[in-house]
Amino acid sequence: MDTDLTPIDDQEDIEFNEALTPLQSEAQDGRRVTVTASGLSKIFIHKGGEIKAVDDVSFTFTERQFITIMGPSGSGKSTLLYLLGGMDQATGGELHIDGVDVRHLSEQQEHTFRREKLGFVFQSFHLISNLTALENVMLPMQLAGGHTPAYMRERARSLLLEVGLNEDRHSHLPGKLSGGQQQRVAIARALANDPSVILADEPTGNLDARTGARIIELLKKLAEQGKTVVVVTHDRGIARLADVRLEMDNGQLKPMPKYVGAQDASTRTAVVKSWDDLPITVSAEGLSKYFTYRNQTIKAVDKVNFAFKEQQFISITGPSGSGKSTLLYIISGLDQATSGDLLVDGVEVRSLFGRKENHFRREKVGFVFQSYHLLSNLTALENVMLPMQMVRGKSAEEIRERARNLLFQVGLNEDRHSHLPGKLSGGQQQRVAIARALANDPRVILADEPTGNLDAYNSKRIIELLKQLAEQGKTVVVVTHDRSIARVADIRLEMEGGRLTGMGSQIAPVRPVTTVRKKKSKKK
Incomplete structure (x- = not known):
């Protein structure tokens, strides 16, 4: 089912149920369309059988949207994100990101596309082990070219501070940082080239509550400034803050049901043992x-x-x-x-x-x-x-x-x-x-x-x-x-x-x- 992905009014907490035409050039409220998909599919062949990781999904995302995708483990969430990121090839359907037909890029065009249009935050950091935190964030800018060393160093420093990594950690190698600190470096690196679309796979999964809230605050702010931010998450608290909330199940993308809050802590009783x-x-x-x-x-x-x-x-x-x-x-x-x-x-x-x-x-x-x-x-x-x-x-x-x-x-x-x-x-x-x-x-x-x-x-x-x-x-x-x-x-x-x-x-x-x-x- 094609779905209306206009932002949710938190007061009404509405469900989405109206059709949306994929591949439209402009959203109804005048915002620029950044991501469109029509009939997008990814099928794996295993022992002669088909596994439909992404099954004929269609959607349109615009600038200034903060989108969350939830669903059970193995439902296809991360596969969909990799298709959007150009790091996996769809089996069928159409996909356009920022006006680029992603499915028909050459290898060199693919590299340029990912470098300039997308920022990806991986689930397992993927930092370069022999580069410091600062150097990891500078690397995408160095690959893109066109910047002075002084500019790259200052931007990397500012981004690390923005995601909450203190300056005394900027010169540390990843192996000397905690999991949460490595994740913050990964997020700063994704922002390095100021991409129009940011894709994040469980960006707060390894962070404490305070740092996680700061990262989500930053991602929300980036969406407000004109970016499209798509977050795959298991955290309903993050989904609660999204403009667009989607759920994936068996490769199918659908609107997320009305948000149900966590059980009230006051109803829990602690059992004290001897x-x-x-x-x-x-x-x-x-x-x-x-x-x-x-x-x-x-x-x-x-x-x-x-x-x-x-x-x-x-x-x-x-x-x-x-x-x-x-x-x-x-x-x-x-x-x-x-x-x-x-x-x-x-x-x-x-x-x-x-x-x-x-x-x-x-x-x-x-x-x-x-x-x-x-x-x-x-x-x-x-x-x-x-x-x-x-x-x-x-x-x-x-x-x-x-x-x-x-x-x-x-x-x-x-x-x-x-x-x-x-x-x-x-x-x-x-x-x-x-x-x-x-x-x-x-x-x-x-x-x-x-x-x-x-x-x-x-x-x-x-x-x-x-x-x-x-x-x-x-x-x-x-x-x-x-x-x-x-x-x-x-x-x-x-x-x-x-x-x-x-x-x-x-x-x-x-x-x-x-x-x-x-x-x-x-x-x-």
């Missing part, structure tokens, strides 16, 4: 991680103490760059602390190296990474099977059946189990990553933004699963920007400037690591 008789699984005393950068000491984790137990669901929130992910990596043994003591399930993590370290990570800890880290040449099922194959002890059939059950448990349908990661949506890849983390039935599960790329329905399902695993005896620690996750946690912690503090009344008692050691030795 943890006195439960064994401690993770404990730290004076745990620190310091980096030296240009003769300055950066305290990513600064003398933190905590004790987590079985059956506890712990959330850690805080601003981007506060040290949350660094702490999670230290607990998992993927990074080394500078000082302090750390015990995970009775193992002194800081004393591990080589084969023992690998054995610890494989059996004691399940880690859900922020950017999936799936093996691109293995199917979803094979990715989940891999950790079990590495520890051995199970038959091939047992491994396959457990992997299949885990994928079902996290909500990935069987028709996707044989897909490679590149054929899955971001949300589907995240679910595979979570199933993989559960493969060897670890005692401790660590998750870095596990729902960041999931729609509300699947997000709730994943959190319910993690809560259930905690109730069954595991310790689950989730780093998140989503305070709705924190609200359902047993223990709520906040991190800022490398320091860890409690939120609410549910913080666990901290026992010195030495006490834990003595207790263990008595049992022996």
Whole structure:
């Protein structure tokens, strides 16, 4: 169905139901048309069958519109955005962007088109690892040409400040920035050449609430200044602010139903548990991680103490760059602390190296990474099977059946189990990553933004699963920007400037690591 995409009146919160003629040269209110599609389709062939990622969609967007596209993971949202960005080829239909017939460009014309007409914010940053934040933002201007070095440097600096990255981070390489900081650099880079159309795939997915609001404010402002801004998102709060709200389902684009607000926080009740008789699984005393950068000491984790137990669901929130992910990596043994003591399930993590370290990570800890880290040449099922194959002890059939059950448990349908990661949506890849983390039935599960790329329905399902695993005896620690996750946690912690503090009344008692050691030795 063709849809009237005129801006929504927030007072009436109307639904759209009138036809719109595609490929019109001018909108009824006099605004210039920037994006038009008619019968646009993208079909993948898989094992002799057709997958209609984008199915015969038609629409018209104009300047000064802020458009959001929502929908379940795998519904075709990101595929549509890649078609608009000229980074994927449509199977059929017509597409014009800023007067350019996108489907009939030569390779060289395609590069010029993307450079000058579009700004794209990717879901996984895609920054150049050996360039600083400032240099990453300067790069599109350098490729386009026509600017002095002084102009490019000053514009890049201004854009980074505008998206909330402090000047002391401008000279950092991406590897020295948090996920949220990298996302801000990616957004600044998308704006570098002042494009008429800005496409953003989950631009706030890795940002805390305050920074996310600032980014959306900026995108709204850019739309008001004359740009067309199209945002794919799972966040209904962002959709609430849009002029045009669309929803995608099974490749079909349609108007989004009337907005339904989140459940009132006052209706939620916290369940306070008693943890006195439960064994401690993770404990730290004076745990620190310091980096030296240009003769300055950066305290990513600064003398933190905590004790987590079985059956506890712990959330850690805080601003981007506060040290949350660094702490999670230290607990998992993927990074080394500078000082302090750390015990995970009775193992002194800081004393591990080589084969023992690998054995610890494989059996004691399940880690859900922020950017999936799936093996691109293995199917979803094979990715989940891999950790079990590495520890051995199970038959091939047992491994396959457990992997299949885990994928079902996290909500990935069987028709996707044989897909490679590149054929899955971001949300589907995240679910595979979570199933993989559960493969060897670890005692401790660590998750870095596990729902960041999931729609509300699947997000709730994943959190319910993690809560259930905690109730069954595991310790689950989730780093998140989503305070709705924190609200359902047993223990709520906040991190800022490398320091860890409690939120609410549910913080666990901290026992010195030495006490834990003595207790263990008595049992022996």
